[in-house]
Amino acid sequence: MNINLDAYDAIVVGSGPNGFAAAILLQQQGLQTLLIEGADTVGGGMRTKEVTLPGFKHDICSAIHPMALASPFLSTLPLTEHGLQFVFAPNEVAHPLDTEDAVILHRDLDQTALALGKDSMTYSALFEPFVNQWEDLSRAVLGPLRIPRNALLMAKFGLKALPSAAMIAKSFQTTEAKALWAGLCAHGIQPLENLTTAAIGMMLGTVGHRFGWPIAVGGSQALADALASYFMAIGGEIQTDYWVDDIKQLPNHKVLLLDMTPKQVLSVKGLALRTGYRNQLKAYRQGLGVFKMDWALSEPIPFRNPEVMQSSTVHLGGTYEEIALAEYQTAQGRIPDAPYVLLSQQSLFDSTRAPAGKHTAWAYCHVPHGSTVDCTEIIENQIERFAPGFKDIIMAKHSFNTQQMESYNPNYVGGDINGGVMDLAQLYTRPSFSLTPYRTSNENVYMASSSTPPGGGVHGMCGFHAARIALEDHFKIKITL
The missing domain is CATH 3.50.50.60 (FAD/NAD(P)-binding domain)
Structure with missing residues (x-):
């Protein structure tokens, strides 16, 4: 052209x-x-495309956009005047466990903390200072290394963000709090024992409690x-x-x-x-890769816990220990049998995504850099683990391995x-x-x-x-x- x-x-x-x-x-x-x-x-x-069946709209990569609302620049643009609408699920994040229990991250920090029992005060203390002062914090952390205007706030954040996710996890007593923390930190796509892996968990938890995790x-x-x-x-x-x-x-x-x-x-x-x-x-140095999947579904995913179905994003992986093991194995060049999976069912909250009565689902797991291994079965098994009957509602599916992701977008x-x-x-x-x-x-x-x-x-x-x-x-x- x-x-x-x-x-x-x-x-x-x-x-x-x-x-x-x-x-x-x-x-x-x-x-x-x-x-x-x-x-x-x-x-x-x-980008959003019909990759399974006609009328089913699937997000190719990014799907949930907490950082768009939290961005000191994008949040200033009049994008609603140019057609952008966000919708919010009742819950921001759900983390189902093997029991029928699920840990829920609500926009309301107190509501989230209260459900964590013995870890209520620890969880609140971890996030509350930064939720309340996000505007000052965001200007310091979302950019190059420089002297921040609020040096004390940045120092407080650094003390919690620079350690490993594993170190912060030791401050929690309950399985539920540790699992929620692992799911947030694993977005960083590296072993949870690495230094600074707490940073992504701090960031995503903070913006979740301040702005929510919206769907376009x-x-x-x-x-x-x-x-x-x-x-x-x-x-x-x-x-x-x-x-x-x-x-x-x-x-x-x-x-x-x-x-x-x-x-x-x-x-x-x-x-x-x-x-x-x-x-x-x-x-x-490039990081680990992802194996991405999309499904056209005949009905919503039948999670055992109904609150999971009311959540913008679902973290699948079980306990902190299971997620930490999966991320470690991936960094060692192996495909875990039970990977950490990020999942969303946007059609539950946005009716434009699928024909009436039908649904979409979006998910990915972490894999070694450049891997061409087909992870369809292990991802679907992990979903089935928390939602028995999932495989029975699949109408069509589509996947991207790491090389296909890079071919689609050379930045990946x-x-x-x-x-x-x-x-x-x-x-x-x-x-x-x-x-x-x-x-x-x-x-x-x-x-x-x-x-x-x-x-x-x-x-x-x-x-x-x-x-x-x-x-x-x-x-x-x-x-x-």
């Missing part, structure tokens, strides 16, 4: 949440900005479409179906921002990156949906050792992907900070949140 050859102030390549955030901020500041997407639709991980009506594509609509409304331009592998393909521009992982950046010709910087990108290198492992060594120094890791060795080129701080998630803050730095470097425009 031919591209508009007019000159631009800025070009952004990649239309995931970070690419959109970068392009929107640049356009808001008066820069004529072009957003380029290689696929035929915008969205990156925010019509699918994740609705969030991408709303961002596109707003971007074009303020004068931005979008070109889809245009893969960039050489900057000679691009119109004239002053700055270039890449919503790409290091592997992709290294493949683009003509970027004129210094050898030392290229070597840092080559040494960047080896099935890694976080843009690189988010461990202690790469939490802030991603993808290079710099206080401004969005800059590359080419002063006109910036990285704006989840391979920069604060990492994976539909928050757009990687793109926001990349654009913020570019604005200051080249246009003397200083942006503060």
Whole structure:
């Protein structure tokens, strides 16, 4: 497809949440900005397609969006005016156990804590300071390493976020509290014994209690479409179906921002990156992969506990010990028999997702990087474990292994949906050792992907900070949140 050859102030390549955030901020500041997407639709991980049967809409990657509401930038955009609607389930998260019990994360922190019995006060103390001061905290943690305005709050958060999930779990006495904590922390896609694995649990629990875990009506594509609509409304331009592998393909521009992982950046010709910087990108470490599944169902999943059916997200894996073992085995290059599974039934709360009376389900488990092992059976067995009869209601199914995920979206290198492992060594120094890791060795080129701080998630803050730095470097425009 031919591209508009007019000159631009800025070009952004990649239309995931970070690419959109970068392009929107640049356009808001008066820069004529072009957003380029290689696929035929915008969205990156925010795409919705009929992959099983006609009329069944499935989110390909991101499905639940707590960080979109919590984002200091995306939350400021008038996306409801551009068609975006969120719907909330009665419960934010459910974690069923082998008994008929289930641990529930409610928006109300006190309600959640009260149900944890002996761990009520411990749980409240873990989250309450940050739920109440999210605005200050978010500006500190959702960006590069820098001196925060509220240093005391950040220090308190760091004391709880920098340890391993395993260390924090020792403060809980009950099976229920430990299981809920494990389910939150395992979103980090690494062994729970690793340092900083408490950070993702702290973040997701905090925003769950502050904002909830919302579902975009019509699918994740609705969030991408709303961002596109707003971007074009303020004068931005979008070109889809245009893969960039050489900057000679691009119109004239002053700055270039890449919503790409290091592997992709290294493949683009003509970027004129210094050898030392290229070597840092080559040494960047990708994380574990995911095996993703979607189902068309004849009825809702028959969980033994009805509260699970009223939850936005379901964490399947049993006890803390079981989840910790599964994540450890995966990091050792093995496929666990009973994996940790993230699951959602969006059609229970959004009737646009499936024909009347029918339902969708979305799930994935963690697997070794680049694995091509078919995990359909172990995922379905794990669901059946907590919802006997699940397999009987399957009308059709679709799966992606890690290589298929990467083919669908090149940012998912080896099935890694976080843009690189988010461990202690790469939490802030991603993808290079710099206080401004969005800059590359080419002063006109910036990285704006989840391979920069604060990492994976539909928050757009990687793109926001990349654009913020570019604005200051080249246009003397200083942006503060």
